Amino acid sequence: MKLLGFLLLASGWAIALAAVILLKTLPQRSVFVIAGIGVEVLGLMLVVRAHQAARGLSE
């Protein structure tokens, strides 16, 4: 789960970068950059949840 979280974090960054490079207009870029950050937030939550789950198991 933690690895998946980090994968989402990196993917979100890649989406944001790709939007800036590949798209031309400001609204298009904005939508995709915001979507990329959304993916990153999901990844961050997954990383935190993975730590919670691991701690629960060890307890």
Next chain:
Amino acid sequence: MTPVSVLCLFFIFLAPLAPAGISLINTGLGRSRSAAHAMLASLCVIAVAAIAYAICGFAWQGVAGGPAHSFRAAGNEWNWIAAEPLFLRGRPMDGSPASLVILLQMLGAGLAALIPLGSGADRWRLGASCASAAVLAGFTYPLFAHWVWGGGWLAQLGVNYGLGHGFLDAGGASCIQTVGGLTALSVALILGPRRAKFVTGGLPAAIPGHDAVVVLFGCFLAWLGWLGLNAAGAILFTGAEPGRVVLVAANTTLCAAAGLLAAVATTSVRFGRPDASLCANGWVGGLVASSAACAFVPPAAALAIGLIAGVLVTITIAYVEMPLSIDDPGGAISVHAAASLWGVLALGIFAQFPDNPSGQWLAQLVGIATLLGFVFPLTYSLNWILNRVASQRVAPEGERQGMDLYELGAGAYPEFVTHNDEFTQL
């Protein structure tokens, strides 16, 4: 030296008060049995960070226009890391802008490395915190700082892709505060919570800081330090003329003031009375949020930035503790990561430029995406590797005794009568 360099040097000499203040805040918010350890760890971390930055940090960071490695992709140059010599060779310390940048960045790296001590308080070994500081100041911090302040690809988003003036950060909200705050999150996750902080199935135990006076005095010192940090950064990294320093100082103070009052109001509503430690965090959160935009926004906008930062900090501190179950005794994740990300975004929303370019807020968002999607995984991985090499967390016996006795052999307050601590009975 030019008069501007002398003025800048004066501000840089104020900047060490920022780490001094943060050290006091971290120490006061921890337990009395770990107070000496917390202060010594602060000094050691600053020392290690300064040396690591001088050895290799500046070589990766460099200055805008200096030698750098870049590659060509999608029709543009991507400047990703500096190519300066190690050990600061070939850079005369003569009051030139480059030498002033080196001096300021040595302090900046120290401040960034200090921030994780807040989240790792009461359980992070001294040696492990020094190793983490070396990695942060020697690699993670300089790499991102190069992208922002060394003429890297984030700074060039405006030239290459028409996004405003590129990613901007006058006083280090992203380079210093967010990088430090995300490292604090990594450290808190890797170390895990203090013993008995989270009882299975129960509410988190309140483990109050041991000295509110020290915490609040730290806020005063941090204020002075931030004035120096923001003013020097505005001159060196954004080319602000000396007269603009007045606006920087006013905005820094207004942000902190609004952050404090917002925290007072928020905690009064939630708990029926103001909470000293949360209010201190609100003050520092305002300072942190001011760093990015202090040279670009009018005072009314600074007030709004500080108000939102104060509310954000108090809410995220509770959120980090309760649903997320992350033990962050110093509130470092909320104060330094959350407030600084807001400050970076606020620049894009409120900044006023004579040429009024479009897309500045998008450049700021790309910077935020980079911090979350690249810097956090990087700093987490590096600290995870360090933890695999040697455990970062102190042994259970050390937590029970306190870090002072276990690692230093003597307590910070030897004349105090030690009482039975209810937090270590479990």
